[in-house]
Amino acid sequence: MTDRKKYQKGWYQANKERLTKKRHARIAAERAEAGVQVRVYVRSGAATRRDYDIRRKYGITEEQRDKLAAAQGGKCAICESDAELHVDHCHATNKVRGLLCRECNIGLGKFKDDLDLLERAKKYVQPTSNPS
Numbered sequence: 001m002t003d004r005k006k007y008q009k010g011w012y013q014a015n016k017e018r019l020t021k022k023r024h025a026r027i028a029a030e031r032a033e034a035g036v037q038v039r040v041y042v043r044s045g046a047a048t049r050r051d052y053d054i055r056r057k058y059g060i061t062e063e064q065r066d067k068l069a070a071a072q073g074g075k076c077a078i079c080e081s082d083a084e085l086h087v088d089h090c091h092a093t094n095k096v097r098g099l100l101c102r103e104c105n106i107g108l109g110k111f112k113d114d115l116d117l118l119e120r121a122k123k124y125v126q127p128t129s130n131p132s
């Protein structure tokens with residue numbers, strides 16, 4: 001890659017979010033003027049559809065989600081696998097707890113976030129309490 005290409009790529013990455021927002025605002029204005037329906041995520045000011053979904057479902061931005069992933073070293077907060085990460089949140093408070101792989105997220109969901117159930121499951125699977 002030439003120096004010029006590297007510079008252009010770096011500049012684009014550094015300005016990507018700003019350019020996307022500007023493009024979305026222009027598209028929204030053009031479509032509004034033409035009486036065409038504008039995609040909901042474009043109207044919301046979200047950078048991408050993924051950003052819109054994360055904001056709507058969990059109240060955090062895609063950037064905050066990515067920072068969380070970086071803080072966890074890109075690994076599941078429970079099993080530490082490097083599988084694709086999903087936002088895990090408390091269903092009672094809606095507060096984001098962290099990022100989990102699909103299996104751990106589903107596993108927690110099956111136990112309904114119930115600490116007593118999880119504790120009983122832990123005791124159940126411990127070799128000392130289940131000699132087989």
Ligand SMILES: [Zn+2]
Nearest residue numbers: 076079101104
């Ligand atoms: Zn996991």
